[in-house]
Amino acid sequence: MPVRLWDKKTASGTVSGSMRIEKIFEIRTMRQVYKLAAITTGFAVMIPVLTFAIPFVFFGWPYLGVFAIAFFPAVLIPLLITPPIAILILNLFRVQALTIDKVDQYIRYDTLTGVLTRAYLLGKTRDALPSGGAFMMIDADHFKKINDTHGHDVGDEALRKMAEILRKGVCGEALIGRLGGEEFGVFLPGATESEAAAAANRLCDLVREEGRVIGGNDIALTVSIGCAVHRDGNSLESTVKLADEALYQAKRSGRDRYFVANATKPMPALALKGRITG
Structure with a gap:
């Protein structure tokens, strides 16, 4: 199961409590089905037994005959009927929960890489924008050739x-997703220009080092990265567009490098001239 990098502890105790209650009633295994069926059967048996036992307590021995006659049917009928019905219904709930899990996984995670899907990445990024940050677009170089x-x-x-x-190369709070094809997106919450540049530089180095041989094949994988720091008043779309323009600038400049859009000061990208490109 992929790590959910965006999860944070809720600040509301009430919400946390309700979430724990919901977890108790989530049914995903047959063991849970049988356990809940046993509990349901116990209640189903207890209710009629108490119904006949309470009058016996108040009326005493004169009521013993009626109690003895009614007790066994009161126990046997729910004991025979409740378990199969409860197992059937609870198993339907289990199948429903597992189906919802699969749909949720499909919506949230890219099936090939395990990172977030495009829609979910952009949605979570939009939620995080008020606190600022930087968006990076990362594209594999010459992927068609591979x-x-x-x-x-x-x-x-x-x-x-x-x-x-x-x-491996970004902080634990980063949002990582696949935008499509060989293109990935990363949002770094609260990151400045220099922090975004440092992260991009680190990723370029890691890909070059760890992507040289893949599956026994000499790939020499590299990436080009475009970064854009989100500015107050800008939309997510405008920030992503800036990152996309910076990515194409990196591509046009020889690949295996990064650019920061509208940088307010010189970026370490100037040192990339000596890098191997392809």
């Missing part, structure tokens, strides 16, 4: 490797 030369299975392995490196 697919054409080594096959799509190696290309898929390269994408999974990229996702692994992104998780």
